[in-house]
Amino acid sequence: MDINKELLQEARKCVKCGSCLSVCPVYKELCEESYSPRGRAALAEELGQERQDLTSKLIEIFTKCIGCASCEAVCTKDVPITKIVYEIRELLYEKKHFDIALHTVAKLMYKSPYIFTLILKNAALLEPLLFEEIKGLDLLKPRRSLPFLSKSRFLPKVKSKFFLDHDFGEPTTSKRHISLFTGCVFNFIQPSIAHDSLSILKRIGKDVNVCSEQMCCCLPALGIGDMHGLKKVVMKNIQVLDGARPEKIVVLCSSCSLMLKKYYPMIFEDESSRVREKVMKFADKVVDYAAYLREHPDELDSTYKLQEKQTVTYHTPCHLSKGLNKSDVIKDIFTGKRNLEIVELEEPEACCGFGGIFNYKFSELSLKILDRKVNDIIGSDAKTVLTSCSGCIMQIREGLLRRDTDVEVLHISEFIMRNKR
Ligand code: SF4
Ligand code: SF4
Structure with a gap:
């Protein structure tokens, strides 16, 4: 398998110390070495050296990682496990080893937001037929098992009015304004939290721009390995969020924050220095919402x-x-x-x-x-x-x-x- 050589060098840094085993949530449940972070590093190397075939078990091993980064936080050798996993998923994606239904939903979300939101709004009409609403929790319980969801699971309730449907008025012209990125879940499912967060930023004295053209952060695209497809969306987000030269780009959801701050630069690592510089400048301005509030204790108090x-x-x-x-x-x-x-x-x-x-x-x-x-x-x-x-x-x-x-x-x-x- 044609795995990036530098990344394989990184995988070889693993000294098999096992410190990552006790923090990997997947390994803790499955107790099987191949599902551990060090097991994944070793298998990536085997695949890179063509000493292993791409079996269905191997595909499952690289798909069954949450991307939580717990392993990287404890690894003394700085083995970039999540980067290795995402690299292999990219190769799996290119070889068309993916779950068509889930990939279709994910792709609609980040590539065709207008069609995706149209589907969501129309699907809401069928909701009472298929689901029972759990009031106050933004959750739906299926009335019977569905092709994509067992009766024992819950589904998030999509709201009829999204956060980004709101009229935020004229953008501020303040030089020291911040740009707010909400992320899909806060937009579609928990818009009241996005409104609360916007109010808090205003109450601590910030001028905030909310651009309704912002798109999905593309973490689902990274997760399925569609590295090529996500680049256009990422560039659009950079243009939309940074276009008015905000002082900071504040990101509401922690997962979106990680994507914009850490993974955007990673995705463009092999691009020209001009593109890399643009992405790095953008990422430098990105700050997680909770971390931003911590920086303003007196105003928040x-x-x-x-x-x-x-x-x-x-x-x-x-x-x-x-x-x-x-x-x-x-x-x-x-x-x-x-x-x-x-x-x-x-x-x-x-x-x-x-x-x-x-x-x-x-x-x-x-x-x-x-x-x-x-x-x-x-x-x-x-x-x-x-x-x-x-x-x-x-x-x-x-x-x-x-x-x-x-x-x-x-x-x-x-x-x-x-x-x-
Ligand atoms: S903590 Fe790092 S070096 Fe140790 S086994 Fe895990 S991946 Fe390898
Ligand atoms: S990122 Fe993957 S391998 Fe690392 S701890 Fe989380 S689930 Fe385990």
Whole structure:
């Protein structure tokens, strides 16, 4: 298999120490060496040396990775496991080894947003026939098993009015404005969280532009290996978000943040220096929303006040903690707030098992990983979980619903706005 030679050199840096085994959520469930991070590094090398055929088992091994980056956070040899996995997925994509249904949905999402949104809005008309709505949780329960979804799973509810349908008025002309990137889930499924977040940015004194032409961050495209198809969309996002020369590009969802900040430059590594420079300049301006709030403690403090004592816990999304190396952001934002007690989970950074397409393709495995997270939350006795990633919110809400608890999962913006001054 024609794997990038430099990447194979990186894979060879693995000294088989095993430090990554205890943090890989997939390995912890499957307990099979080939599904571990070091197993994937070794198999990539075997494939590169043509000592292994591309069997269906190997395809599954490279598809069954959440992309959580937990392995990279502990690896002392800096083996870029996720980069290796994405490289192999690109090769699998070129050889047409993919799940047609899931790939079609993902491609519609990032390549044909107008058709995708049209389908979503029309599909909403069929919703009452096929699903029962779980009020207040943005989740739908299938009335019967569907070709793409078992009766035991839940599906996120798509809203009739998207966040980006809103009229945001004339763009600001302020030189120090910020540009807001929402991401698909906050746009289609959780627009109220996007509105809350926009309000908070304004309340802390920021001039914000929201450009309705922004597209999917393209993390699903990276996940399926469509490296070629995503480049045009990425360039469009760069043009739309950076066109008015904002001071910062603030990204609402942690997974989108990782994509814009870290993976955009990675995707264009082999392009001309002019293109690379443009992408790097863009990525330098990108900042995760939660990390941005942490940078403005006094302004944020003046926007909300807890009238009564509340106890919360928090879940740090993998892409924020391990991907962007910002582990304590959520905790830092709320530490020391009057009337707020924060109880720690045993493993606040442990993966919730979402992983976008992974969650639907490997539903059973995803639920097992989720179970560990839910056990940790229930064991903490907190009644509120705060987090900042759209995917984690949907996943953990489903996990808690399956266990019939009254614990709620809130985005940090929902919590702040609920207690606004
Ligand atoms: S932690 Fe790094 S070096 Fe150690 S086994 Fe895992 S991938 Fe290899
Ligand atoms: S990215 Fe996550 S799921 Fe994939 S190998 Fe690393 S720890 Fe395991």
